[in-house]
Amino acid sequence: MTLADPNALPDDLIKEGSDASFMKDVVEASKTQPVLVDFWATWCGPCRQLTPALEKAVRAAKGAVKLVKIDVDRNPAYAGQLRVQSIPTVYAFVNGQPVDGFQGAVPESQLKAFIDKLTGGASGDSDIEQLLSLGEESLSLNDLGGAAQAFAQVLTLEPGHEKAIAGMARVYLADGDADQARQTIAMAPADSKDPLVQSVRAQLSLASAAPAGADAELEARLAADPDDHQARFDLAQARAAAGDLAGAVDHLLKIVAADREWNDQAARKQLLTVFEAAGASSEIARDGRRRLSSLLFA
Numbered sequence: 001m002t003l004a005d006p007n008a009l010p011d012d013l014i015k016e017g018s019d020a021s022f023m024k025d026v027v028e029a030s031k032t033q034p035v036l037v038d039f040w041a042t043w044c045g046p047c048r049q050l051t052p053a054l055e056k057a058v059r060a061a062k063g064a065v066k067l068v069k070i071d072v073d074r075n076p077a078y079a080g081q082l083r084v085q086s087i088p089t090v091y092a093f094v095n096g097q098p099v100d101g102f103q104g105a106v107p108e109s110q111l112k113a114f115i116d117k118l119t120g121g122a123s124g125d126s127d128i129e130q131l132l133s134l135g136e137e138s139l140s141l142n143d144l145g146g147a148a149q150a151f152a153q154v155l156t157l158e159p160g161h162e163k164a165i166a167g168m169a170r171v172y173l174a175d176g177d178a179d180q181a182r183q184t185i186a187m188a189p190a191d192s193k194d195p196l197v198q199s200v201r202a203q204l205s206l207a208s209a210a211p212a213g214a215d216a217e218l219e220a221r222l223a224a225d226p227d228d229h230q231a232r233f234d235l236a237q238a239r240a241a242a243g244d245l246a247g248a249v250d251h252l253l254k255i256v257a258a259d260r261e262w263n264d265q266a267a268r269k270q271l272l273t274v275f276e277a278a279g280a281s282s283e284i285a286r287d288g289r290r291r292l293s294s295l296l297f298a
Contacts, residue, residue: 015104017068019077025068030093034065034118039089046089046105057111062157064119135167162188165198210241229262245278249288
C-alpha cells in the first residue's frame with residue numbers, strides 16, 4: 001500500500017495560477033473561501049521575499065484561506081484589469097470580488113494581521129479536529145489509506161501536530177511497517193507527553209523486544225511446566241508484539257501472581273509498558289491496572 005506523504009500540500013491550498021484558470025481558481029473559489037492572489041515575476045527581488053512569507057502565513061491559517069500565484073509576465077490580462085502597477089501586489093478575493101490588498105514585501109506580522117482581518121481570525125482548529133476524527137474512524141475500520149490521507153492533511157495545516165504524527169505512525173504499524181512508523185514518530189518531540197505519541201513509542205518498544213521463536217514452542221514449554229516464568233514472559237512479549245495486548249496482560253499477571261519479584265519485577269514493569277501501548281484510558285489498561293492492584297495490595 002502506498003501511503004500519503006504527510007508533508008504534501010492539498011492540491012488547492014497553494015497553487016500556480018494563470019489567466020486561463022483565474023475565473024475557476026480565484027473568482028469561483030472565493031465564493032466559498034477567501035482567496036489571496038499574489039502577482040509576481042521571476043525578476044522581482046521583493047517578490048522572492050514576499051512569496052515564501054505569504055505561503056507560510058497561508059499554511060499557518062490552517063486552511064482558512066487559499067493562495068493563487070500569478071506570474072504577470074506570462075499572464076498579464078487580469079493584472080492589467082486590476083491595474084497592478086508594481087509588484088509584488090496581493091489582492092484578497094471574497095465572494096468573487098477583490099475586497100482588500102497591499103503592495104510590496106511586508107513583515108510576517110502584517111501578513112498575519114491581513115489574513116486574520118480577512119478570515120475573522122479563523123484558525124482552522126475545527127477542520128483539524130474533524131480530520132483527526134476522520135483519521136481515527138478510518139483506522140478503526142482498517143481503512144489505512146483514508147486514515148493516512150486525513151492525518152497527512154492535518155500535518156499540512158499544522159506541521160508537527162503530535163496527534164497527527166502519532167496517527168500516521170499508527171497507520172504504518174497497522175500496515176506492518178515498523179521501520180516507517182519509527183521514523184514517523186521521531187518527528188514528535190522526544191519529551192512529548194501526548195498519550196498517543198507515548199502509546200506508539202510503547203508499541204514500538206514491545207515490537208522490538210519480541211523474542212525469536214514460535215508461540216507454539218513457548219506454549220509447549222508452559223504446558224510442560226506452568227511455572228516456567230521465562231517462557232510465559234516471552235509468550236507475553238510475542239502476544240504484545242502481535243497486537244494481542246489483552247493476552248499479554250493475562251500472562252504477565254499470572255507471573256506477578258506467582259512471583260511478583262521474579263527477574264527484578266520484570267512482569268510488573270512490562271505490564272506498565274503494555275498499559276501505555278494500549279492507552280491509559282483503554283479498557284485493557286483500566287482492567288489490567290485493577291487486577292494488578294488487587295494482586296499487589298491483597
